[in-house]
Amino acid sequence: MHPNEELIQKFYTAFQSKDGSTMATSYHSDAEFSDPVFKNLKGKEVGAMWLMLVERGQNLTVRFQNVKADDQKGSADWEADYSFSKTGRMVYNKIHAEFTFQDGKIKTHKDSFNLWKWAGMALGNPGTFLGWLPSLQSKIRKEAVTGLQMYMKRKKIS
Template identity: 55%
Template sequence: MHTTHNLLLKFYDSFSKANAQSMAECYHPEATFKDPAFGTLNQQEVTAMWQMLVERSKGNLTIEFSNVSCTDYSGSVDWVATYDFSKTNRKVVNFIQAQFEFKNGLIIKHTDSFNLWKWSGMALGWKGYLLGWTPFMQNKIRSQAKTSLKNYMKRADLS
């Protein structure tokens, strides 16, 4: 079993236990992250994002993961996040495919893929279902997510 496999087990096990600090330890200092909601983040931003999401879930977050596959240089995981979206209190069940690249035994590149339209429908209700597929709405979601993260980092003195 690759050490990278154990790294991903640690990452998702920590996530399922809402331990953002332990998740942060899995990232290389030069790591980047990308997903449909937040766009591209650097290491400082992605570790703050996980911390923010864990805190906002207030213990109401379930993480399930499967199909962990790794080499020394790359890996993938399928995972499902179930939570109440903090702004609307609507239940979200998000199916995510994660791709990883590793450097020195740590995550250097992390890309999460999911259907932003489906997510917006669950998180935002009818407006998300109706407009979530549009570039306008998807850009608005990304802009709000980035602004929310920046404000969180300022308040938590992480910037």
């Protein structure tokens, strides 16, 4: 198994165990992360996001498969079931991840999933009927980033 493939395996195994610290240390210090909710996180924001998500992840279960990697890039498919903290509604999210690597760490990580579908599960009818609107998606992103900033301040991550 390629060392970067082992790194992805270690990352998702830590996610399954809600080990945010191991997840955070899997990233390069100049890492970049993006998904439909958290756009363009950099550096310590990336690890802090995972710490926050596993800490808040009630009923969180994670499954992963199709891990592939070489010297430059990698990918994986993963699924998560959890209760969305703001509404208590159950979410099942199916994600495709793309990675690049530097110095034995994850340098870039991009997760792709359907935000409209996620909004329907997380927010109920408002998300189902309005989740496609750029204004609602923007509100979801703004609330997520604000939550991350507050978390980092509370945990003294800078």
